[in-house]
Amino acid sequence: MNFGENLKRLRKERNLSQEQLSEMLNVSRQAISKWESNKTYPDIENLMLLRNIFNIALDDLLFDENKDKIEAVIKSSKLPTNSTNYDEDESEDELSDNFMIGGFIIGISIGFITDNFMWGIAGSFIGMGVGYLLRYINKRDMTN
Missing domain, CATH: 1.10.287 (Helix Hairpins)
Structure with missing residues (x-):
């Protein structure tokens, strides 16, 4: 999953419309739509607000799509494992x-x-x- 899909999933889990979320963030509904379609991304202030609204870590919101890739890279790296x-x-x-x-x-x-x-x-x-x-x-x- 990418940021837009995560945002859409979280919004729907909390039964929020794009309009309701946009009012909470003081942005336009179109901005939420663009974020969910990955056309644009929110600024850091809005990311922090999203983190608080959904009670989720920023890593989980932003990087969920790469967790498996990151774990594979860490496992295959030459960092000491013993x-x-x-x-x-x-x-x-x-x-x-x-x-x-x-x-x-x-x-x-x-x-x-x-x-x-x-x-x-x-x-x-x-x-x-x-x-x-x-x-x-x-x-x-x-x-x-």
């Missing part, structure tokens, strides 16, 4: 992120204690360096 591998990669990245943040916090703390701003910068760079080295090592090990 969640355990994804979680492992995420935890390795999290470790390097923790080093970056930890180095930054330690550097800033030493900087405040010694009243020397350079310690904060040095700690940040050391933490980031260690974090990036860990990421590089992990990615290199994964490709071998």
